[in-house]
Amino acid sequence: MDTFTAPPFTAADHRVPYEIPEVPDSAWSAAPSRRRDRVSRLLLLCVLVIQAALSLRLRNTADTPEANALVVGRAEVAHLLHSTPISTDLVHRFPGAPWFYPTLAGFGESWDRVAGARLIGLLCALATTAVLYALSRRLFNERVALIAAAAYAVLQSTVVLGFYASPDALAVLLVTVAAWVVVRTGRRNPLWVLAASVPAGLAVAAEYAALVVLPSLALLAVLTAAKHRGWGASLLRGLLLLAPALGLLLPFGGTRQALTGLDGALTRGHGGAGALDTLWLAGRLGGLFVLIAVAGGVAYILRERMNEAPEAEYRHDSRLLRVLLVVLLCGTAGLVPVYQAAVGDQTALARHLALGLVFAAPLVGVGISRVTGAHFRNPQLGILLWVLTLALGVHQSAQQFQGWPDGSALLSTLDSRVDAKGQYLTQVDGLGAYYLDARTTPGQWVSAAVGLPTGQDATLAAVRSGSFQVVVLDSAVTGPTSSGLAAAVTGSHRYTLLKEIHYLGAGGHVYSYRVYVLTPPASKKPVHAHRPTRTAKPGATKTGTAKTGTTVKKTTKAPATH
Numbered sequence: 195m196d197t198f199t200a201p202p203f204t205a206a207d208h209r210v211p212y213e214i215p216e217v218p219d220s221a222w223s224a225a226p227s228r229r230r231d232r233v234s235r236l237l238l239l240c241v242l243v244i245q246a247a248l249s250l251r252l253r254n255t256a257d258t259p260e261a262n263a264l265v266v267g268r269a270e271v272a273h274l275l276h277s278t279p280i281s282t283d284l285v286h287r288f289p290g291a292p293w294f295y296p297t298l299a300g301f302g303e304s305w306d307r308v309a310g311a312r313l314i315g316l317l318c319a320l321a322t323t324a325v326l327y328a329l330s331r332r333l334f335n336e337r338v339a340l341i342a343a344a345a346y347a348v349l350q351s352t353v354v355l356g357f358y359a360s361p362d363a364l365a366v367l368l369v370t371v372a373a374w375v376v377v378r379t380g381r382r383n384p385l386w387v388l389a390a391s392v393p394a395g396l397a398v399a400a401e402y403a404a405l406v407v408l409p410s411l412a413l414l415a416v417l418t419a420a421k422h423r424g425w426g427a428s429l430l431r432g433l434l435l436l437a438p439a440l441g442l443l444l445p446f447g448g449t450r451q452a453l454t455g456l457d458g459a460l461t462r463g464h465g466g467a468g469a470l471d472t473l474w475l476a477g478r479l480g481g482l483f484v485l486i487a488v489a490g491g492v493a494y495i496l497r498e499r500m501n502e503a504p505e506a507e508y509r510h511d512s513r514l515l516r517v518l519l520v521v522l523l524c525g526t527a528g529l530v531p532v533y534q535a536a537v538g539d540q541t542a543l544a545r546h547l548a549l550g551l552v553f554a555a556p557l558v559g560v561g562i563s564r565v566t567g568a569h570f571r572n573p574q575l576g577i578l579l580w581v582l583t584l585a586l587g588v589h590q591s592a593q594q595f596q597g598w599p600d601g602s603a604l605l606s607t608l609d610s611r612v613d614a615k616g617q618y619l620t621q622v623d624g625l626g627a628y629y630l631d632a633r634t635t636p637g638q639w640v641s642a643a644v645g646l647p648t649g650q651d652a653t654l655a656a657v658r659s660g661s662f663q664v665v666v667l668d669s670a671v672t673g674p675t676s677s678g679l680a681a682a683v684t685g686s687h688r689y690t691l692l693k694e695i696h697y698l699g700a701g702g703h704v705y706s707y708r709v710y711v712l713t714p715p716a717s718k719k720p721v722h723a724h725r726p727t728r729t730a731k732p733g734a735t736k737t738g739t740a741k742t743g744t745t746v747k748k749t750t751k752a753p754a755t756h
Contacts, residue, residue: 233706234336238327238343242320245347249316249356252595255602256308259289259542260359260514261624264293264311266638267300268628281637283620283644284624289542290397295361296626302359311359318363319356322370322552323347329374330556341576342559345583350479350590357595361401362545364700368397369404370552372411376435377648380418384431387415388422391438398517403542403736406533407549412436417519421511468534476531479590480547484527486579487554490561491520521556527554544594599623599697603705607693608664609633611711617665619653621671621679622707654678660688670705 256264262284270292272278285292285480306696323343331339346352355363372394379386394411397404412432419428437631495516511519530550532542566576569719581720601622614619620626620641627639640646640662645653656662657679665683683689689710699705 219355225273229571230336231608237340238324241340241344241347242323243303244322245352246316247526248348248353248591248635249319252354252357252591254595254598255600256359256628257598258623258625260308261298261497261628262287263299263359263361263535263624264303264308265624267296267298267303267311268631269636270297271304281635282627282639283641283647284627284636286644287477287641289403290361290365290401294396295364295400298364299359304498308359312357314359315358315363316356319352322363322367323352325367325370325374326552326555328481329377330372330559332374333376333556334560338556338559338563339581340559341562342555345483345553345558345562348580348584348587349483349548349551350587350594351544351551353587353591354594355545355548358545360545362403362548363543365397365401365404366427366548366552367587368393368400369411369549371409372397372435373414373553376415377418379420384419384423384434387431387435388438390415391435394435394439401578403530403533403546404549406529407526407553409554410522410529413522417515417522419629421515428583472493472535472540473531475540475543476534479526479544480531480551482556482586483558484524485553486583487524487557488560488561490559491524493564494557494560495520508529510540515672524655525552526550544590558629560714578640597699599699599707601629601703603695604666604709605629607695607709608666611664611692611709612674617661618664618666619657619662619674619679620664620666622666626666642667643675650675650678654682657682658686660686660712665710667690667708667710669708670699672701682691688713 203461234715240383265282265284266288269278269282274297288296298314299311302314304310323346326346327339327343330342364495372390373442375390375393376387379389394408398408412435415435416425416428416432418429421643495513498511498516521660527550528547531543534546562576562579565579566573576588602627608618608630612626612630614634616634617638617640619642620635621642623641623643627636629636638652642686646656657665665679667683668681683690690713691712692709695707695709696704697706730744
């Protein structure tokens with residue numbers, strides 16, 4: 195049997211031994227790259243296209259708040275360009291500074307009527323989603339940011355504000371920009387936070403209800419800087435944000451208006467069933483979104499790591515900071531419904547919810563991302579949650595947009611009864627002043643809620659004396675002022691009910707518009723003077739005519755008698 199003999203060892207065998215190269219923990223890197231940025235922005239563009247399509251599908255005539263904003267916007271633009279005096283009393287009914295949003299809406303309306311003004315809301319809503327993506331990416335990571343933007347884009351409040359001419363879309367955009375600036379400058383000098391005070395103050399100027407979330411912006415400024423600069427410098431950042439933002443509003447009375455509205459609501463004691471109904475409605479409109487945010491917040495508190503790549507860096511925040519951040523973001527989402535419940539008004543709840551839900555959106559991204567799992571282990575669960583959010587948003591946005599009546603029937607009734615000389619009292623603010631602008635001026639329309647400049651008593655006295663040619667009442671408007679106005683109209687006996695138009699309002703209730711017109715004074719019948727009739731004598735031989743009233747009768751020759 196042959197044996198193997200090893201070759202002799204030579205000097206050439208003194209070579210470097212083979213070493214196994216280091217193998218990365220994963221086949222992909224979590225580091226930023228141009229390709230990742232391009233893919234992320236392409237996906238964000240797809241989200242924005244879906245959001246725009248959902249908003250542009252909505253159709254209805256202008257709502258009362260929209261009509262108010264457009265009438266004030268026309269007046270502000272005319273005053274700005276031509277120094278025309280502002281004659282409409284709707285300036286006092288606008289829920290924000292009349293020089294800010296109404297001016298933008300007025301320019302949009304001059305381009306394409308209601309649709310032009312609503313397109314401004316669409317631009318603001320799309321910009322809000324894009325800024326939310328940047329905010330969530332800064333707070334967590336890219337995947338969370340995309341999911342947060344996709345979930346927020348299909349909410350009913352987002353979809354409605356995307357084609358609605360009101361200051362809410364602008365206010366939500368400015369609040370989101372302020373939050374992004376706060377997070378973006380968390381590691382820098384505390385003076386950088388002053389850049390966030392400008393959009394924060396303008397948000398309250400656009401919509402006074404945004405004052406409710408202003409403390410949340412200040413607390414967000416504290417929490418995002420606490421781990422970098424300590425609590426002292428962080429508290430300074432919060433004050434630097436809050437003080438200039440409120441100071442910006444003092445010349446325009448915005449802070450006073452918002453605080454007065456909240457204080458008046460609390461002193462009136464609205465509560466009980468009304469408050470519970472408001473909270474229940476808020477739960478139906480945004481409950482699923484908030485529940486996902488709470489689940490995402492709990493998951494973030496339990497485990498901070500936001501990336502499945504082992505080599506990826508993360509911030510190592512303390513659990514206390516994570517708890518405070520989650521409580522702040524989720525609590526702000528619940529703060530707006532509590533404020534609306536205290537006010538006792540549900541009319542603007544669906545739109546105002548966006549002010550709080552934009553804070554909860556980053557945690558919604560965290561929640562859906564954790565359910566999906568590392569490396570998209572359970573994508574069907576994340577897709578299911580997003581589809582549920584989409585289905586609710588599509589249904590609820592259509593329901594909200596059809597929640598106000600089509601004003602065509604009311605406008606057609608008023609069109610033949612108004613002219614450039616009369617004065618008209620209405621509880622449907624703005625609708626007639628906007629759509630019937632070819633026949634009337636805004637100064638001819640008097641809001642029943644505001645009344646004449648001399649006060650509500652003078653308004654009721656004017657109704658009793660017949661000073662208004664047309665009075666429009668809305669059964670959906672309740673309260674002592676409304677009941678007093680209805681009693682004055684019916685008790686004066688000077689007005690005739692021209693038409694009652696029924697419509698389906700919020701909650702499936704049937705309401706009606708009642709159009710009263712001034713009854714013309716009763717005219718006396720003309721008295722005709724009757725001249726005495728001339729009768730023919732017996733035996734008259736003369737042929738002639740005798741007038742009886744206005745009838746001419748011909749006499750005949752009587753035969754002779756013997």
